Amino acid sequence: METIHDFFKIELLNNNLKAILKKNKDFEDEVTLEDLHKVLRERGIVNGINENVLIDIVNGQISLPAVIAEGLPPVEGKSAYLKPVYYHQDKDKSEGNGNDLFKDLKEIIVIPSVVSGDVVGLKVEKEDGKNGIDVLGQEIKVKPSRDFTLRPGKNTKISEDGLRVISLIDGQISPEKKVIHVFPSYEVNGDLDMKVGNIDFVGNVNIRGGVPSGFKVVAKGDIRVHGTVEGAELTAGGSIFIQQGIVAQGKGSIKAKGNLHTSFINQGNIQVDGDLNVNQSILHSQIDALGYVYCKGGRGNIVGGNISAGQGIEVNEAGNSMNTPTVFYVGVSQQVIEKERDYKKSILESESELQKLSLLFDTIKKKEQLGALSQKERILKLRVRHTIEETTALMENKKEKLLDLHDLLDSQPNAAIKIYKNVFPNTDIFFGKYRRKVLTNHQKIVFKLAKSEIRLEHL
Structure with a gap:
C-alpha cells in the first residue's frame, strides 16, 4: 500500500540549512496540511518550517519543488586585529587594515616617516559571532573569536588603554600581523654596487636603484627596491617591495617574514611567511608562501615552476599554450x-x-x-x-x-585555486597528497578539495 512518502521526498541542502520538498509522482487524493507535517516529522525537520508555503502547496498555489524550511545560518565573529596607521606627507592619518597600503606598488615603495609620539597602530577589538540552528534543530556553532594582547614592537610603546601603538622614535613603520615596529631607515641613492657593498641593517632598507646578482641585503624591517632585483639574496624581518620586478636566472633567494610585492618574477626563488602579490607574471620560479599567492593584474599569468601557497592561489592564467609544465600546491607545506x-x-x-x-x-x-x-x-x-x-x-x-x-x-x-581566465593542459594541481592533472583547456574555474577529491567548479 502506498504511503505519503511514496509521493514526496525532502532534500536537505547547505549543511541542513534548507529543506526542499520534491514530488516523486502525482498524489491521487487531496494532500492535507497534516500529510505534509507528517513527512516533515518523519524526516526530522522541526525548525524554520514555513507554514504559509505548506498551505499554498495544499491549495495548489505553489508547484513543487519548493523550499519549505530554512534554518538560521551562523554569523561568524571577527577576531581582534591590529590596524596600522599610515601618515601621508601632509601628516593626515590614513587608516587601513594593512591591505589598503598595497593597492599601488609605486605608492608603497616610499613610506613617509613618522615622528616620536605618533600613533602607528590601532587594535580593533573582537566581535563575537552567533550560533545558528539548522532545520533539524541542531545547533551550528561558530568558532570563538580570538582576542590578543597588544604588545610593543621595536621602538614602540602601548597606550594605557591597551588599544594604540605609539612610536618612540623618528623612523618608518614595519607592520606585522600583531605587532608594529618603527625602524630607522638606511637609504641607498641608486643601484647597490661595490662602493656600498652588502647591507645588514637593523631597520628598514630603501634602495632607489636595483640590486645586481651576487649582493646580499639583510634588514630587520622592510626592504624597498625601486629598480630590479637580479640573482641577489634579500632577507627581511618585515615585508619586501620590488617595483621593477625580479630577474634571478635561478640564482639567489628572496625571503620575507611578511609579504612580498613586486611587478613580475622570472626564475626566482621565493619564500614568504605572508602573501605574495605579483602585478604581472610569475615565470619558471620556485614559490613557497604560507598565505596567498595573487597574480591577477595585467596579464596575470603563472607559467612553469612550482607554486606553493598555504591558503590559496588566485591567477588569471595558469600554464600556457605550449603546455609548459606548471605545478600548484595548496595546503600544508614542509x-x-x-x-x-x-x-x-x-x-x-x-x-x-x-x-x-x-x-x-x-x-x-x-x-x-x-x-x-x-x-x-x-x-x-x-x-x-x-x-x-x-x-x-x-x-x-x-x-x-x-x-x-x-x-x-x-x-x-577552504583553500582554493581560482583561475579567472584560462588554465592550460600539463598543469598539475596538488592539495596535500591529492593530485589532479589538467588535460584540457578550461576557463574561469576554481579547484577545491572536497571529500578527498579535487573538484573543478565554474566561477
Missing part, C-alpha cells in the same frame, strides 16, 4: 610543519627556563625575608626578574604565533 615544530620546541624550552628562574627567584626572596641581601644578591634578583619578564614575553609571543599557524591550518580545508 615550511608550515617545520614552523609548528619549532614553535612548540621553543615554548617548551621557555617553560623549562621559567621554572628554573622561578625557583631561583623564590630562593632569593626567602633569603631576603631572613635578612638583608648583599649588593651582588640584589643585582642578581633584578636580573632574574628581568629575565623572567623577557622569557615570559617571548613565550607568549611564540604561543600567539603558534595559534596563528593553527588558524592557517584550520583555514586550509
Whole structure:
C-alpha cells in the first residue's frame, strides 16, 4: 500500500540549512496540511518550517519543488586585529587594515616617516559571532573569536588603554600581523654596487636603484627596491617591495617574514611567511608562501615552476599554450610543519627556563625575608626578574604565533585555486597528497578539495 512518502521526498541542502520538498509522482487524493507535517516529522525537520508555503502547496498555489524550511545560518565573529596607521606627507592619518597600503606598488615603495609620539597602530577589538540552528534543530556553532594582547614592537610603546601603538622614535613603520615596529631607515641613492657593498641593517632598507646578482641585503624591517632585483639574496624581518620586478636566472633567494610585492618574477626563488602579490607574471620560479599567492593584474599569468601557497592561489592564467609544465600546491607545506615544530620546541624550552628562574627567584626572596641581601644578591634578583619578564614575553609571543599557524591550518580545508581566465593542459594541481592533472583547456574555474577529491567548479 502506498504511503505519503511514496509521493514526496525532502532534500536537505547547505549543511541542513534548507529543506526542499520534491514530488516523486502525482498524489491521487487531496494532500492535507497534516500529510505534509507528517513527512516533515518523519524526516526530522522541526525548525524554520514555513507554514504559509505548506498551505499554498495544499491549495495548489505553489508547484513543487519548493523550499519549505530554512534554518538560521551562523554569523561568524571577527577576531581582534591590529590596524596600522599610515601618515601621508601632509601628516593626515590614513587608516587601513594593512591591505589598503598595497593597492599601488609605486605608492608603497616610499613610506613617509613618522615622528616620536605618533600613533602607528590601532587594535580593533573582537566581535563575537552567533550560533545558528539548522532545520533539524541542531545547533551550528561558530568558532570563538580570538582576542590578543597588544604588545610593543621595536621602538614602540602601548597606550594605557591597551588599544594604540605609539612610536618612540623618528623612523618608518614595519607592520606585522600583531605587532608594529618603527625602524630607522638606511637609504641607498641608486643601484647597490661595490662602493656600498652588502647591507645588514637593523631597520628598514630603501634602495632607489636595483640590486645586481651576487649582493646580499639583510634588514630587520622592510626592504624597498625601486629598480630590479637580479640573482641577489634579500632577507627581511618585515615585508619586501620590488617595483621593477625580479630577474634571478635561478640564482639567489628572496625571503620575507611578511609579504612580498613586486611587478613580475622570472626564475626566482621565493619564500614568504605572508602573501605574495605579483602585478604581472610569475615565470619558471620556485614559490613557497604560507598565505596567498595573487597574480591577477595585467596579464596575470603563472607559467612553469612550482607554486606553493598555504591558503590559496588566485591567477588569471595558469600554464600556457605550449603546455609548459606548471605545478600548484595548496595546503600544508614542509615550511608550515617545520614552523609548528619549532614553535612548540621553543615554548617548551621557555617553560623549562621559567621554572628554573622561578625557583631561583623564590630562593632569593626567602633569603631576603631572613635578612638583608648583599649588593651582588640584589643585582642578581633584578636580573632574574628581568629575565623572567623577557622569557615570559617571548613565550607568549611564540604561543600567539603558534595559534596563528593553527588558524592557517584550520583555514586550509577552504583553500582554493581560482583561475579567472584560462588554465592550460600539463598543469598539475596538488592539495596535500591529492593530485589532479589538467588535460584540457578550461576557463574561469576554481579547484577545491572536497571529500578527498579535487573538484573543478565554474566561477
